[in-house]
Amino acid sequence: MKKLIELKNVSKAFEGETVLEKMNLDIYDQQFITLLGPSGCGKTTTLRLIGGFESPDEGGIFFDGQKINDVPSYKRHINTVFQKYALFPHLNVFENIAFSLRLQKLPNPEIAARVKEMLALVALNGFERKDVNHLSGGQQQRVAIARALISHPKVLLLDEPLGALDLKLRKDMQNELKKIQKQTGITFIYVTHDQEEALSMSDTVVVMADGKIQQIGTPIDIYNEPKNAFVADFIGESNIVDGIMEEDRKVTFSGHTFTCVDAGFAEKEAVDVVVRPEDVDVVSVEKGMLTGVVTSVTFKGVHYEIIVDIGGFKWMIQSTDFVGVDEKIGLYIEPDAIHIMKKSEYSGKFGDYSSFSDELDELSDAEAVEA
Numbered sequence: 001m002k003k004l005i006e007l008k009n010v011s012k013a014f015e016g017e018t019v020l021e022k023m024n025l026d027i028y029d030q031q032f033i034t035l036l037g038p039s040g041c042g043k044t045t046t047l048r049l050i051g052g053f054e055s056p057d058e059g060g061i062f063f064d065g066q067k068i069n070d071v072p073s074y075k076r077h078i079n080t081v082f083q084k085y086a087l088f089p090h091l092n093v094f095e096n097i098a099f100s101l102r103l104q105k106l107p108n109p110e111i112a113a114r115v116k117e118m119l120a121l122v123a124l125n126g127f128e129r130k131d132v133n134h135l136s137g138g139q140q141q142r143v144a145i146a147r148a149l150i151s152h153p154k155v156l157l158l159d160e161p162l163g164a165l166d167l168k169l170r171k172d173m174q175n176e177l178k179k180i181q182k183q184t185g186i187t188f189i190y191v192t193h194d195q196e197e198a199l200s201m202s203d204t205v206v207v208m209a210d211g212k213i214q215q216i217g218t219p220i221d222i223y224n225e226p227k228n229a230f231v232a233d234f235i236g237e238s239n240i241v242d243g244i245m246e247e248d249r250k251v252t253f254s255g256h257t258f259t260c261v262d263a264g265f266a267e268k269e270a271v272d273v274v275v276r277p278e279d280v281d282v283v284s285v286e287k288g289m290l291t292g293v294v295t296s297v298t299f300k301g302v303h304y305e306i307i308v309d310i311g312g313f314k315w316m317i318q319s320t321d322f323v324g325v326d327e328k329i330g331l332y333i334e335p336d337a338i339h340i341m342k343k344s345e346y347s348g349k350f351g352d353y354s355s356f357s358d359e360l361d362e363l364s365d366a367e368a369v370e371a
Contacts, residue, residue: 001028004154004187005050010059012045019045021211022059027189029154032181034190036198037208038234043191044159046208050189051157052076077154083163085144087132093119094128097146118146121180138169142176149184156181158190162197174201195235199223207231209346228341232274233350239280239315240351243273243340251340254310256289258333262340272341274351277318279337282306288330294323307353314353 005027012020020042027033035043048054049061052073060067068076087096095102097118101111119125122142127135132143141161148156158177162170178201181188192198198205199219207214207222207230215227226232229240243253248263253273265271285291292310299305306317308329315331323329 001030003027004029004031004064005189006060006062007046007049008060008062010046010049010056010061012042012049012054012057019211020049020056023211023213025206025213025216027155027187029187030185031203032178032188032190032201033204033206034192034198034202035206035208036192036195036234037214038193041208042211043208047080047157047159047189047191050155051078051080078157079148079151079153079155080157080159081141081144081148081161083160085140085161087140087143087147089133091132092128093124093130093132093135093143096132096143097150099147100151114150115146118150121149121183122146123176136169137165138173141165141173145177145180149180149186153186155187155189158188160192161190162192162194170197177201199235207234209234225339226274226341228344229272229274229346229348229350230344232272232339232341233346237277237316237318238351239275239277239353241273241275241313242348243271245269245271245340249335251338254290254313258289258338259335260338260340261336262338265340265342270343272343272347272351274339274341275315275333275337277305277316278303279333280315280317280319281332281334282317282319282321282323283330283332285328285330287332289333290331291328292331294325294327294329297323297325316353 003026007023007025010020010023023046035046037043045054049056052071055069061069063076094115097115098111101114119127122145124139124142132140162173165173174197190201202219204216205219205222206216209230215222215231222231223235226235232238232240241253243251245251245265246257247267249260251258251260251273290310292308292315294306295309295314296307297304303318303320304322306319306323308315308317
């Protein structure tokens with residue numbers, strides 16, 4: 001694929017506080033790439049720099065090989081869809097979508113043909129004369145997308161565009177956006193704090209924290225092979241414990257030595273060990289590699305979410321087998337379910353479910369959306 005956008009050593013600060021630090025990122029033609037991270041990580045600032053709404057303090061932004069640091073946003077082949085769709089309330093659906101073509105003074109027949117094409121693309125045939133104020137949130141978003149695409153940009157920036165929609169509509173629109181991107185072949189650069197959204201839609205995920213890129217990869221690579229404790233914790237649920245690599249493919253953690261599939265670490269090197277909750281089998285105490293006491297059980301529909309105390313460290317297990325609170329159970333872990341990571345600045349900050357609760361999880365999500 002052709003390289004379309006390059007960020008080279010890009011830094012940005014606001015009021016003396018660094019938001020992005022020496023960021024390097026390549027974005028390719030026809031790619032669906034998602035910038036993923038918590039509030040304040042720098043993902044929206046990155047989007048605004050690419051769109052020309054901000055200028056970097058250091059480094060260069062290149063489009064098709066040309067430096068565009070000083071090119072104003074309206075001269076870039078880039079359009080943006082924001083979380084607040086900013087539709088023109090006094091114009092109907094047709095005129096909202098046609099707006100940029102009206103500014104270009106294109107002939108009416110061409111405008112009508114292109115609006116019709118966009119309405120078909122976003123599944124709004126027959127909505128031409130509708131009042132945008134009477135549309136649902138999902139329909140308004142489709143109008144905003146059609147308006148952004150009608151001028152045939154090379155890149156579409158999407159800044160948390162699904163944040164205002166309810167859960168079912170969000171999932172529907174995730175599928176629609178992926179389909180639209182494939183149909184148009186336009187590069188989509190998407191910003192979200194929602195891990196599931198990023199994993200389900202993207203060709204490439206860029207995980208960010210503290211103004212830096214933590215990892216770039218496919219959704220499968222990011223999930224299965226996290227680079228550090230932050231990525232492992234942010235992408236799905238993870239038990240992250242301290243371990244010692246005894247030798248290649250042998251690691252000790254939680255008082256037991258396990259066979260694993262990782263190699264290339266120093267002998268006796270301190271490491272972080274990741275075990276996903278769905279990769280742990282609940283067995284009898286006699287058959288368990290580890291044993292612990294169940295402290296809570298939550299029914300999740302297709303599985304139970306079980307918190308287990310193992311030597312004072314709270315593990316999360318996802319299992320279809322029911323166990324009771326205060327029950328002592330065994331845990332069995334296959335070698336390929338154990339992932340070894342280098343120690344990092346995030347070591348020791350994540351992976352223990354001592355303070356875990358759905359209420360806290362939902363609160364953090366709400367705060368992120370509000371931010």
